[in-house]
Amino acid sequence: MMPELVLAQGEPVEGPTPETPKGRRGSRAAIVWRTLRANPRFWVGGSLLALLILWAIAGPRLWQWRSSDQDTHWLLAPPMPGHWFGTDELGHDVYAQVMSGLGISLTVGFIGGLLATALAAVIGAFAGYVGGAGDAVITWIVNLLLVIPTFFILIICYPFFRGESYWIIALFFGLTGWMITSQVIRSQTRALRNRDFVRAARFMGFPPFSVVRRHIIPNVASLLIVDAALGIGGVILAETTLSIFGFGIQPPAVSLGGLIFDGSSSATTRPWLFMFPGFTLVGILFSLNLLGDALRDAIDPTSGANRG
Amino acid sequence: MAEPLLSVRDLSVTFPNRSGDVLAVRGVNYDISEGEFFGIVGESGSGKSVSSLAIMGLLPDNAMVTGEIRFGGRNLLELGDRELSHIRGRDIAIVFQDPLSALTPVYTVGDQIAEAVRIHDRSVTRQAAHARAVDLLRIVGIPDAQRRASAFSHEFSGGMRQRVMIAMAIANNPRLIIADEPTTALDVTIQAQILEVLEKAREITGAAVSLITHDLGVIAGHADRVGVMYAGKLVEVGSSHEVFHAPTMPYTIGLLRSVPNIRTAGTQRLVTLAGRPPSLRALPPGCPFADRCPLAIAVCREVEPALVSPSVVGAAAHPAACHRADEIASGAIPRPDVFPVADPIPSAARVPPGTKGVLTVRDLKRHFPLLGGGFLRRPIGTVRAVDGVSFEVAPGRTFALVGESGCGKTTTVLEIMELTKPQEGEILIEGTDVGAIGHLERRSLRADIQMVFQDASAAVDPRLPVGDVIAEPLLAQGVARTERNRRVAELLELVGLEAGMAERYPHEFSGGQRQRIGIARGLATRPKILILDEPVSALDVSVQAGIINLLEDLKADLGLAMVFVAHDLAIVRQIADDVGVMYLGRIIEQGPIAEVFGTPRHPYTQALMSAAPIPDPAIERTRERIVLDGDLPSPAQRIEGCRFRTRCPLYRVLDPDARSLCDRIDPELEPHGDARVACHHVERNSLVVA
Numbered sequence: 001m002m003p004e005l006v007l008a009q010g011e012p013v014e015g016p017t018p019e020t021p022k023g024r025r026g027s028r029a030a031i032v033w034r035t036l037r038a039n040p041r042f043w044v045g046g047s048l049l050a051l052l053i054l055w056a057i058a059g060p061r062l063w064q065w066r067s068s069d070q071d072t073h074w075l076l077a078p079p080m081p082g083h084w085f086g087t088d089e090l091g092h093d094v095y096a097q098v099m100s101g102l103g104i105s106l107t108v109g110f111i112g113g114l115l116a117t118a119l120a121a122v123i124g125a126f127a128g129y130v131g132g133a134g135d136a137v138i139t140w141i142v143n144l145l146l147v148i149p150t151f152f153i154l155i156i157c158y159p160f161f162r163g164e165s166y167w168i169i170a171l172f173f174g175l176t177g178w179m180i181t182s183q184v185i186r187s188q189t190r191a192l193r194n195r196d197f198v199r200a201a202r203f204m205g206f207p208p209f210s211v212v213r214r215h216i217i218p219n220v221a222s223l224l225i226v227d228a229a230l231g232i233g234g235v236i237l238a239e240t241t242l243s244i245f246g247f248g249i250q251p252p253a254v255s256l257g258g259l260i261f262d263g264s265s266s267a268t269t270r271p272w273l274f275m276f277p278g279f280t281l282v283g284i285l286f287s288l289n290l291l292g293d294a295l296r297d298a299i300d301p302t303s304g305a306n307r308g
Numbered sequence: 309m310a311e312p313l314l315s316v317r318d319l320s321v322t323f324p325n326r327s328g329d330v331l332a333v334r335g336v337n338y339d340i341s342e343g344e345f346f347g348i349v350g351e352s353g354s355g356k357s358v359s360s361l362a363i364m365g366l367l368p369d370n371a372m373v374t375g376e377i378r379f380g381g382r383n384l385l386e387l388g389d390r391e392l393s394h395i396r397g398r399d400i401a402i403v404f405q406d407p408l409s410a411l412t413p414v415y416t417v418g419d420q421i422a423e424a425v426r427i428h429d430r431s432v433t434r435q436a437a438h439a440r441a442v443d444l445l446r447i448v449g450i451p452d453a454q455r456r457a458s459a460f461s462h463e464f465s466g467g468m469r470q471r472v473m474i475a476m477a478i479a480n481n482p483r484l485i486i487a488d489e490p491t492t493a494l495d496v497t498i499q500a501q502i503l504e505v506l507e508k509a510r511e512i513t514g515a516a517v518s519l520i521t522h523d524l525g526v527i528a529g530h531a532d533r534v535g536v537m538y539a540g541k542l543v544e545v546g547s548s549h550e551v552f553h554a555p556t557m558p559y560t561i562g563l564l565r566s567v568p569n570i571r572t573a574g575t576q577r578l579v580t581l582a583g584r585p586p587s588l589r590a591l592p593p594g595c596p597f598a599d600r601c602p603l604a605i606a607v608c609r610e611v612e613p614a615l616v617s618p619s620v621v622g623a624a625a626h627p628a629a630c631h632r633a634d635e636i637a638s639g640a641i642p643r644p645d646v647f648p649v650a651d652p653i654p655s656a657a658r659v660p661p662g663t664k665g666v667l668t669v670r671d672l673k674r675h676f677p678l679l680g681g682g683f684l685r686r687p688i689g690t691v692r693a694v695d696g697v698s699f700e701v702a703p704g705r706t707f708a709l710v711g712e713s714g715c716g717k718t719t720t721v722l723e724i725m726e727l728t729k730p731q732e733g734e735i736l737i738e739g740t741d742v743g744a745i746g747h748l749e750r751r752s753l754r755a756d757i758q759m760v761f762q763d764a765s766a767a768v769d770p771r772l773p774v775g776d777v778i779a780e781p782l783l784a785q786g787v788a789r790t791e792r793n794r795r796v797a798e799l800l801e802l803v804g805l806e807a808g809m810a811e812r813y814p815h816e817f818s819g820g821q822r823q824r825i826g827i828a829r830g831l832a833t834r835p836k837i838l839i840l841d842e843p844v845s846a847l848d849v850s851v852q853a854g855i856i857n858l859l860e861d862l863k864a865d866l867g868l869a870m871v872f873v874a875h876d877l878a879i880v881r882q883i884a885d886d887v888g889v890m891y892l893g894r895i896i897e898q899g900p901i902a903e904v905f906g907t908p909r910h911p912y913t914q915a916l917m918s919a920a921p922i923p924d925p926a927i928e929r930t931r932e933r934i935v936l937d938g939d940l941p942s943p944a945q946r947i948e949g950c951r952f953r954t955r956c957p958l959y960r961v962l963d964p965d966a967r968s969l970c971d972r973i974d975p976e977l978e979p980h981g982d983a984r985v986a987c988h989h990v991e992r993n994s995l996v997v998a
Contacts, residue, residue, distance in 0.1 A: 027775070196763060196766045196767035200759065200780075204780055219769070219770070219771055301813035301816075302815050
């Protein structure tokens, strides 16, 4: 209790802040963008992610092998000039497979992870803010979805989207991954709802939607950012599990998760099968973390890096 | 002279910190003699609590404590935790500010007190310890002590919990009781009770008391000697008479004049201390008060003055840390001239009564159902939070609602702010019934009525830059961006901040500045009515004065009608034109401020007035008090007849015939003089009013 008391009065900074240009006043969006731009993590994370995306899109066009091609001369070849990342036991070029898998995994991960977080934010915030019957119904649905195993739902639904593209898999993860986070958001919203600044906004005449958008979501943003970053990585890996059971992404299409799983059994003997897709996944997660940190610091003025 | 009980020498406390060490206490010296009542007064961050916790050895491990604390012939700072434990609780006891967190929720209070007895004396049997606990609870005035000893802390009210804390503190007949802001969280009527219990505890145990507070009024009534702390140092020490009547350090002089006094409030403006205490991380050389001091001279900015007695022949001189103490003590600089004489409030600025009201509230009621804990959550009672409140506020006038916490004053204003049809009664804004208007009209009507909240840091979104915070009501009204930006700059200047601060986030501001932001937001739409819910109660006194003065200026300049909710009567008298005293959801006395506070007629108003401390030891010690019994009854409880009769000092002295009237009939507000009073026996009321 004591250090707080002591620190509290030393905290605020007096005098004009040096970096703010006088005259033009920025609103929150402008200030968040400016803080983001000034953060090297944003640039490092952003460029890394951009490079990965570019690699996934443009890479296959510039490479002689396609992911489904088999080079029967070189089975299980280590990295070499013609096969930069080596080949697997069927002669597939790993470099081509990683690029193809990266594209699919990024799509599935981003759609699935971001959709889940967005649903959690919107549903949780409204359930918590509006309360009453709507809240009761949402909580009931959430509890129902939580007790039904998602795998079970997938098995039931699978016949309907068999053979469709991996977009469906992404949607599936988005629609089944929001429940737990939404309950966390809901309870945080309920605490925020009774705070004076939310009450003040209501007394100003803002409708519920505006209050949620302006005050609730930014105040739970730290949680949402972490959830999204973890969620994207989680979906990429979870997709693997589906593939193993014969759902999800099936050959000849490949995903990063699938490559990692296939390669993990020979990680020590033929490391190239495991390492290259693995490092690519680490690259995705690393860039997401940097971006998430930068975004959180920009939105939350009291978070770590801003505390001085 | 005998060795003092406690002797603090060169005590310094530093908290190491990444961004610079915090020098919380910087070389404090003082003595407390046996049985003395020593008061330490200071604003938040002055180091008053830290220095006392250092005595108890209760600072966090990272604190670096140097100096000497001699108690009973030993230096406490050299003792290990085990040895200190023998002294803590037995020789030195502490009463904390927040008794809810200081008591363990899972043990009964009797067990906790018994434990305090047994931990220092294992020879006491459990039964004996329990009997002692019950005795102690009785001493501190807990009714039905035998039964209440087996209750848990959450079953007690705040005041009762603080009594339990005092009982625990005196359990081992300590020689020193440290009371750290013991009454800050309590209502004035309860505060008066607790201070009496503390005095009684001191009489019974013969212990010395070290009372730490920010409230000069609390100190004035009780302390023998007073120490004033500022920026980690004692800047003035003397008998309470000396400090209050002949203050020598300019900070003390300013502090005393920035506090409204309930007897004189409202006749002149409060003195404000410009600026704020320095950051304890990077203290400039020289006197830490120099930047705020109107007497500062060159030497003040170079050398920090020591706490020494001024060398004045003949005159009573007590130590003060000021380079110009000699001049002040000798009278070469008259004390009233230290801070520029405040202008009296021009009477022309006060709008005469009788002007047509812009906000009218008629017979407002708000009842909450009390739900049972069972599966069906059936209603098991009703909380009558607001039960028939009527008042009217005219432009340029301020109506104050005062009362203890739980009396319904905040619920009343929140009900008004909803701008919907109340459960019962009417709310009219400029003649428009808010219950009879549509959605769009209501939204535009919100521009006319705005609110300022008690806790400024909770009332602004921490994720919004203050420019956006202030522009929010304008955004809600659909004002264009350029116009919003222009208005934000204007408003920041109006409340005494800089227009360039708009891009900063709320956490970069101090408490007083944040409240100014709250006021700026309240004024953004040029409202006709501003509702203020305890706007200064969370602020330090020297900052409080600045906000009060600002509000007075705004009221006069903008012709605002203000509804001011407060529990501090002196502040209400300073700022309000009319007042309504609330008790359990009703206004029990209402009228012009001078009439109600000048000649209070309702026994509750009288009790509130007499409980409000006055920062003047001469008055405080001679005036008679009406101390109310017990706590505010729960608003869920149904009291037949007059609601106040359970605590009424007048009721107790009435004959049975007169009492039966109170028992049967709930009194209505009846005109008496210029005020209206809800009491059957106004003319019989001869209670002494302090």
